[in-house]
Amino acid sequence: MAHSAKLVIALLHIFAWSFLDILEISNGTETDIYCLRSIKESLEDPYNNFKYSWNFSNKTEGFICNFVGIECWHPDENKVLNIKLENMGLKGHFPRQIENCTSIMDLDLSGNELTGTIPSDISLLLPFMTSLDLSSNNFAGEIPKSIVNCTYLNVLRLDNNQLTGFIPPEINQLPRLRTFSVANNLLSGPVPVCSDLTIPAQSDATILKLCTFPAESYVNNLGLCGAPLEPCKPSPKKFIVLCKEGFFVGWIVAMVTVVVVMFRNTLILLVKKAITKKNKKLMKAGTRWCSTDERSKNMMMERMVTRMSFIEISEATDNFNTNNVIGMGKIGMMYKAVLPNCWPLAVKRLNNCQSYETQFLSELSALGILRHDNLVPLLGYCNEQNEKLLVYKYILHGNLYDWLHVGEGELNNKILEWPLRTKIAIGVARGLAWLHHKYDFRVVHLNLGSNSILLDTNFEPKISNFGGAKISSSGGLMFMNSNVIDTSNSSFIDSGVWELGFVKKDVYDFGILLLELITRKEPIESNSFSYGFKGSLFDWITYLLSNSSDLYSVIDNSLIGRGFDDEIFELLRIACTCLNPFPSQRPTMLELYNTISTFGERDGITNDYDILMQPEIAIASSSIEINTISTFGERYGITNDSEILMKSEIAIASSSNEIVEVETAQTN
Structure with missing residues (x-):
């Protein structure tokens, strides 16, 4: 009898625990469903990716596992493992509702149009994240320091955004991080280095390599420096005066302060006088923008x-x-x-x-x-x-992008022969060279791409989309894209930031445009060519130029064997110089124009130096x-x-x- 009673009690325990497990699973899956529903409601979806796929009227267990971009732990359980919504054209801010997907491991929102900042408490929203890809969006602000608390991260991609500030120095202490990129942002300061805490005493070269990342992880940022980029400029040594008598110390400090203040005020007066004399009319015009x-x-x-x-x-x-x-x-x-x-x-x-x-x-x-x-x-x-x-x-012929790329299911009725492609490259180079070099009112585009190049009746390229441009006079007046004149830093042009951070960004984008003209592939596709290649896009093209069999596999088939192979290879070499990871080693647009313009001579495309030197302010x-x-x-x-x-x-x-x-x- 006692034995039967114990058996009944044991069965009750099993039933109770099973019931609690069912409640926990049910609660977890309901949370994940709510998570996805909230994400759908919070993001703008202009291409209706969610409209037909993310249907919440279905109540079958595991129905969310069939949603576009969703992977589950088990196909018969509504528990989200990965969310991959890349290249969907989504708009809005980072979806904080993601925290309700409590078991998510991989989040990929790359290639969209998301704006705002990355949440400062991201480590609380995604505590078990192993892969986070927010690249190719419009995120701004600083990289949140709390991201170093996401200790399970293997992949972190934040490249091609508008992030500012410093890279958190503890980023190299993430023990599992293997892929990391913040390229093409507006970051500054030193690249984080491996600390003593990161590298154990018995570490070998393999461990050391894991906590450092290649140059392409950091390229095209305004002020990043240090290995593997160019060395940071050493700060001037501090002049320290050690003296036992406080009076003498105070007197020295006071004299130094007076000299520094006088020198500073004199310099400011001279600079302001020069700016006023040289840009008098321009300043009058510019200050009115601030009204x-x-x-x-x-x-x-x-x-x-x-x-x-x-x-x-x-x-x-x-x-x-x-x-x-x-x-x-x-x-x-x-x-x-x-x-x-x-x-x-x-x-x-x-x-x-x-x-x-x-x-x-x-x-x-x-x-x-x-x-x-x-x-x-x-x-x-x-x-x-x-x-x-x-x-x-x-502009009659629309943009270059539509001529180079055909949507899925569309007929390819638009053909650009090689002479026209060289004409387009020459025209774009001439326009950028003029903006960069031949005008005191200097302009950098910063958003150059095939979709911003329009083609007129004669296929002469017209650069458009200046909404993100930055404009400056050589005297230091600067119109950022906020259109506020900044006269506080009169030596901005000479500081190197303008040249390396802005001008050479246009050169890099021009190199990508040349690749599009040669391969007839979109920039994302061009980057995918080098998948599996250990090195930058610059290294990959260098490799191709030394291996003709691989080289022909990436060139547009319609160009091969038509007598232009040598020119195509030469233009590819020029594109390679534009994509150098070190901005200071890229050519100027004037040098590029002078080189590329020689290509068009046999096709009747003149090297019109007057057009470059004398911008037509009042075209008839x-x-x-x-x-x-x-x-x-x-x-x-x-x-x-x-x-x-x-x-x-x-x-x-x-x-x-x-x-x-x-x-x-x-x-x-």
């Missing part, structure tokens, strides 16, 4: 391009009919517009004018005062209430188009003053870097 008064902004912009009313632009686009959409970017939609005289235009309408105020002003400040054969002509603008519009000349065709638009605006009370139009242009000395002072017309 918060909308009317003063409009007055300033009217001196650059024609102001148009929202009503006339709306009519020209048929009330922004979706049938007139010709492109879509991060900051807005591009529409084709037709004026009553049948003149075609292209109109960019910003999605949220408040959020993209800086990009709007940056585009105006760059293209509004610059005219060149290889820059897209900006003809007008609209800045009314909650609407911000930019009006361009309509652009002036005609602007006058056409402004005439159309007269019925809305918008003045058509051609004298103001011409006086608002900036003239350039033909063979020097001096800005000719501009007599800016005064508005009535």
Whole structure:
């Protein structure tokens, strides 16, 4: 009897524990379902990746395991193991709801358009994460220090964002970290080194190698230095005065302070005097951008391009009919517009004018005062209430990206022969060389790609999308993309940051563009060519150039065997120099233009040195188009003053870097 009683008690214990396990599993799976539902609701999904795949009406156990981008621990259990949502065009901020997927090990959000900062408490959100990939987004701010508490991390990729500040020095103490990249950001300071805590006393070369990462993990950052990059510049030795008598010490300190202050004030006065003399007119124009008064902004912009009313632009686009959409970017939609005289235009309408105020002003400040054969002509603008519009000349052949890359299921009816590709490369190089070298009002693009190169009727390239550009005069005046003039650092140009951090970033992007022209592959695909190759893209191309059999496998098949092989190989070598991991070792755009322009001579593409040296500030065709638009605006009370139009242009000395002072017309 006693034996039977013990058996019953044992069975009750087993039943109780089994019931508790079922409750725990049920609670865990419900949490994971809530996690995915919250992620879907928090992110903007313009391509409807979630709409049809992430269907929560299904109540079958394990149904979330069939969602796009979701991997489960077990196919019959709603418990998330990995979330991989790469290259889906998702928008929004980092989804904090991810913490409800309590057993997740791998998170990949790369290749999207996510913004904001990386959560400071990321180690609490993802305590057991082994792989985190947030590359190729628009994350800003600093790398959270708490990320060093994610001790299970094997892979951490934060490259191709807009991160600033320092790399947490403890990052090398993550014991399992094997893949790490913060390339193509705005980071500064020394690269973390292995500490004594990281390397045990009995460590060998293998362990030492694991706590250091190659140069390509850090390239294209503003101020990173130290191995494996270029050495950090040693800070000046501190002058230490040791004296027992406090009076003598105080006297020395006081004298040094007086001398330093006097020297500093004298230097500031001299620099300000030089800036005022050289850029008097430019400063007057620039300071007006800082005004918060909308009317003063409009007055300033009217001196650059024609102001148009929202009503006339709306009519020209048929009330922004979706049938007139010709492109879509991060900051807005591009529409084709037709004026009553049948003149075609292209109109960019910003999605949220408040959020993209800086990009709007940056585009105006760059293209509004610059005219060149290889820059897209900006003809007008609209800045009314909650609407911000930019009006361009309509470029017939669209962008280079659409000519090089064909979507899945589409017919490849667009063919670019090699002579046209060299013409495009020459034109882009000429435009960038002019922006970088031949104008005191210097500009760096920072967002160069095939989708920002437009092709006119004769396939002459026009550089566009200056929303992220940075603009500076040689005297140190700087328009960041916030359009605020920074005069606090008069030696900014000479500091090396402008050249290595900004100018050489354009050179690197130009190298990627050359690879696209040669391989007809997107940048992501071009990088995947080197998968498994231990080294940078620079090292990979160097290897290809010495192995012709592998080289032919990556070149566009339509180019091979048509008599251009030698030119293709030479252009690939030039692209290789642009992709050097060390910015100081990359060529300048002027050097690149002089080299590449020789390619087009046998195809009748002239090396027009005058075009490079003498930017066309008032191109006749652009002036005609602007006058056409402004005439159309007269019925809305918008003045058509051609004298103001011409006086608002900036003239350039033909063979020097001096800005000719501009007599800016005064508005009535």
